[in-house]
Amino acid sequence: MGTHATHIVWDWNGTLFHDTEAVMGATNAAFAELGLPPITLERYRELYCVPIPRFYERLLGRLPTDAEWLVMDEAFHRHYAVHRPACGLAEGAERLLESWQLAGRSQSILSLYGHDELTPLVRGFGIEARFVRVDGRTGPSGGSKSEHMVRHLAALAAGPAGDGAAGRGGATGRIDPGRTVVIGDALDDAVAARHAGAHAVLYTGGSHSRASLAAAGVPVVDTLAEAVELAEEIAA
Secondary structure, three states: OOOOOOEEEEEOOOOOEEEEHHHHHHHHHHHHHHOOOOOOHHHHHHOOOOOOHHHHHHHHHHOOHHHHHHHHHHHHHHHHOOOOOOOOEEOOOHHHHHHHHHHOEEEEEEEEEEEEHHHHHHHOOOHHHHEEEEEEOOOOOOOOOOOHHHHHHHHHOOOOOOOOOOOOOOOOOOEEEEEEEEEEEHHHHHHHHHHHHOOOEEEOOOOOOOOOOOOOOOOOOOOOHHHHHHHHOOOO
């Protein structure tokens, strides 16, 4: 691959992986465990933000203490693991990934979902070979994606070898942040892209409402097919 090809960095949860039902089920199960009232999807999308403790601040009217955050985070992930198996890839995602790769373009995944959980999940859907790199979170949960994005793009620039590399995605040349488009469902995806010198397209099928995504000042779309089409135009 040359330096002038468009590269896509895909978000996982809420973007390629349609886990909205699992997120809502886990959120409300965790809330019930903590004595909090349930929340609707509309309210969730209105309030959701990262770092995640800020989301809880919007719900509670104050930041959770460190001890409260640990309890909330553990409860959410425990319940999410129960709901996750019922979820699948977003509509049309598999075909889009295949078409992008067959056209000789590269793509990768960067997620704040734990790396040890992410990689077997991607592999289980049979799509690992579509990506030059798959990176999940390796540190504590609750942070922002910006620094992860910088490290992800630096690793891509260095080549596909490494712990997070899928290694079969096809691209071997330098990946230019200026020709990279991040496709995700959260404002943090746009912030991380800007921080790393990349572009972004935001998708309404996940954690945010269209109105909240519009505040990022980047294109907002309702389908992943639209996102890919825009990615080609933006980085051309």
